[in-house]
Amino acid sequence: MEQVRKSFQTLWNNWILVVPIFLTRVIPALLSIYIFSEMSGELINMLSVEEIGETQYVLENYGAVAREFFQVNRGYIMASIFVGVLGLILNFIAVPATFGMIKKQLVSKEKTGFSDVFPAAGKYFVKYFLYRISKLALWIFVFLISMILLIAGAFLGSLVDEGMALLIVLLLAFVILIGGTVLHLILKLWFPAMILGGVGVLDGLKEAFRKSRVCFWPLLAGVLTVRIIAWISNMFVDMLLGDIAYLGTLLINIIPSIATVTLLVFYLRLYLETAKDLVNSEVSG
Secondary structure, X not given: OHHHHHHHHHHHHOHHHHHHHHHHHHHHHHHHHHHHHHHHHHHHHXXXXXXXXXXXXXXXOHHHHXXXXXXXXXXXXXXXXXXXXXXXXXXXXXXXXXXXXXXXXXXXXXXXXXXXXXXHHHHHHHHHHHHHHHHHHHHHHHHHHHHHHHHHHHHHHHOOOHHHHHHHHHHHHHHHHHHHHHHHHHHHHHHHHHHHHOOOHHHHHHHHHHHHHHHHHHHHHHHHHHHHHHHHHHHHHHHHHOOOHHHHHHHHOHHHHHHHHHHHHHHHHHHHHHHHHHXXXXXXX
């Protein structure tokens, strides 16, 4: 918990770290609200009040209603796709930028500002891109292996009876769920290993597994602590202000942004601390 407290303290002393992630969340959210409201308005205009109340009418004319809806809202649909792409682009700028700014804060002991956003993003963009592609490939591989295991388990169990097949599938699904959760946590150290260790994708993954053997339980406790606090806090904010369209969107994205950046600081701090512990243990050994 000490590293979580220090992570909050780092963020408190340099709140600018939150800004890139906050903008990444709030800009697409605000645009989506506008597009959704416009599309909803068009749909209401397409149908009369009597028609809206007639479920049978909509079911009987679903094809025509859908075609007209997409034709009328073609511009808004394209805008929605653009918002999705924009959110992805912003993420690929904000996350490496934030990691770079945090590294500067923790390693160089220098305070960061807005002027560091784009230099940090440019410095770590390629590493982050390779990391995301590799992470996606890894999860696809894990998914395929999981499906193969479930199918094989179901087939072997069916040779005995259906009950045994169901039991084997449930047990395998539970094991896969636990394994996936553990892997998800270990991978949180993957990109920190790449930028702090100055290594590539494969070496970064190896280091993430190596460090996780020492710090897995603090990692799990830290993630749960930050996520639970953020969830409870955001729930109250959403209850009080969630109905206020644009202002509510701004406010309910503040806490998740703070939580996200706090965890990014936490991952880097935990990695650095674990690296020291490993070095000390190797020296003393």
